[in-house]
Amino acid sequence: NAGVMQNPRHLVRRRGQEARLRCSPMKGHSHVYWYRQLPEEGLKFMVYLQKENIIDESGMPKERFSAEFPKEGPSILRIQQVVRGDSAAYFCASSPPGQYTQYFGPGTRLTVL
Amino acid sequence: GQQLNQSPQSMFIQEGEDVSMNCTSSSIFNTWLWYKQEPGEGPVLLIALYKAGELTSNGRLTAQFGITRKDSFLNISASIPSDVGIYFCAGGDNNAGNMLTFGGGTRLMVKP
Numbered sequence: 001n002a003g004v005m006q007n008p009r010h011l012v013r014r015r016g017q018e019a020r021l022r023c024s025p026m027k028g029h030s031h032v033y034w035y036r037q038l039p040e041e042g043l044k045f046m047v048y049l050q051k052e053n054i055i056d057e058s059g060m061p062k063e064r065f066s067a068e069f070p071k072e073g074p075s076i077l078r079i080q081q082v083v084r085g086d087s088a089a090y091f092c093a094s095s096p097p098g099q100y101t102q103y104f105g106p107g108t109r110l111t112v113l
Numbered sequence: 114g115q116q117l118n119q120s121p122q123s124m125f126i127q128e129g130e131d132v133s134m135n136c137t138s139s140s141i142f143n144t145w146l147w148y149k150q151e152p153g154e155g156p157v158l159l160i161a162l163y164k165a166g167e168l169t170s171n172g173r174l175t176a177q178f179g180i181t182r183k184d185s186f187l188n189i190s191a192s193i194p195s196d197v198g199i200y201f202c203a204g205g206d207n208n209a210g211n212m213l214t215f216g217g218g219t220r221l222m223v224k225p
Contacts, residue, residue, distance in 0.1 A: 091155050
């Protein structure tokens, strides 16, 4: 059973460009969570999604950030018009229905030049 | 919102020493999880605890779900250099759906 997959592992963007981060949950997991981690800091919750639904987006910045988890395909975290402050590691985690245990992917490290 | 206080923030120990870290909360949790994150990688689940008072081991790691349901402890015995990393606790409760609350992490450094 493959683990949580994230791609790309590293992404470099210039200020003003768009960043798209992809996450494929573990097989059988219908819940996806996105977290952001700055260097030397902890995990900051961003958004919790189930298939075709955003359950909680209380940690998402109100502007430029969006997330989706379509019926088919991976979950996407999209950052429009990136700024240097968006540089961070973005982690996706998934869990099966009704369980708290989350399994993390390897992360995408975003660098904004 | 809920908060988890994880301590210590960092530890620098000699190889072979035992390590203890803990998380405390003002709220009750139904589940406690412990993760380890190595540089450049995502957090990896170490131990999951589901009942108050539960004591669970995974090799040299032992974790306990506090009887009050407001705290949890992780112990590492006979540390080795590959134990280096950041250890995160996380708590889950029914009021937050499937979401977890994470502690700030304990950074462990082991001197050979």
